[in-house]
Amino acid sequence: MKKTAPTQFNIHSNARERWSPRAFSPKPVEKEKLQSLFEAARWAASAFNEQPWRFIIGLKNDPSYKKILETLGDWNQRWAGQAPVLIINVAKRTFSHNGTKNGTFKYDLGQAVANLAFEAVNQGLYSHQMSGFDPEKARELFTIPEDFQAISVMAVGYYGNPDDLPADMAEAEAKPRIRKSFNELIFTETFAKTTTLF
């Protein structure tokens, strides 16, 4: 199922076609495609090139997959267990070169994950990120050190059949994609004053 963004201005088709489905196919993702996804994530920008991102991956039927699934909230467990790949996105709170707090550790992780999501489209795959999970359960189950924090969980795979979703989720799946307007987001002179520069 395509849900092409109703863009006003021209953007790359991979950005236009990225969306977050719930109807995943059980078809496994090829090893080569997983390599490309993480390769893309790896080359994101980060403050002081810290690369605070770490990923815990599980493939369906292996014990790590089951543990990642357990960290999800009930709503997310209902659909995410169909996806062939689950990933916990983790980030390091401090800078490695001097031990001080990294104010952009989540921001930098977001960029790596956005790169991964973009490459997923490039590979004919879909991704769906979730903040509805228990980061402390993730810490326990995978022995995540104190200096790292699990920020989101992501399902990755091929698109499945939306008719297989529970009724409430099938409805959400078909909803149009909406975003705030340019006027609400881009300012000049002072905050919340819509730019007139372009």
Add this chain to the structure above:
Amino acid sequence: MKKTAPTQFNIHSNARERWSPRAFSPKPVEKEKLQSLFEAARWAASAFNEQPWRFIIGLKNDPSYKKILETLGDWNQRWAGQAPVLIINVAKRTFSHNGTKNGTFKYDLGQAVANLAFEAVNQGLYSHQMSGFDPEKARELFTIPEDFQAISVMAVGYYGNPDDLPADMAEAEAKPRIRKSFNELIFTETFAKTTTLF
């Protein structure tokens, strides 16, 4: 100047070619290209579709540009003042639907900015993000409300002439791009145990 990432696995060329230069051309960025950059940012994923991202933009010689430049640290001021476009990336700390704290406001902003950076490559442009700026000065100069936070500043433009950079920056400009290896980043079973799943 190209600094193609030395990738081990195949990824989209836009991800491979994105890097953060300091030698920007003074050539203005076309209005249509700026529209595409922010269009790409707008369609990023975010928790509860909150879209916490906001952008304050200045074009060279307008007063907002000068104010954004003032927020930068000395090192960044030395090169960023050549770029035709400066942007402050801002994010909202709380969810609009219930007023509670948004644990992923920086993470979500990071995704929008990564989309923008990717689209920049798509448009033949370069971007360079900086965390070396004073967010409280940005708050004062642009009256950013308490519930929002300036997270980074970004220069955008065409590539310039690296010979115009001060000697120390010209050296940094020519350095190869490096990243942590797959083994250091992607785990299964337990944290820091390199995955063998793919």
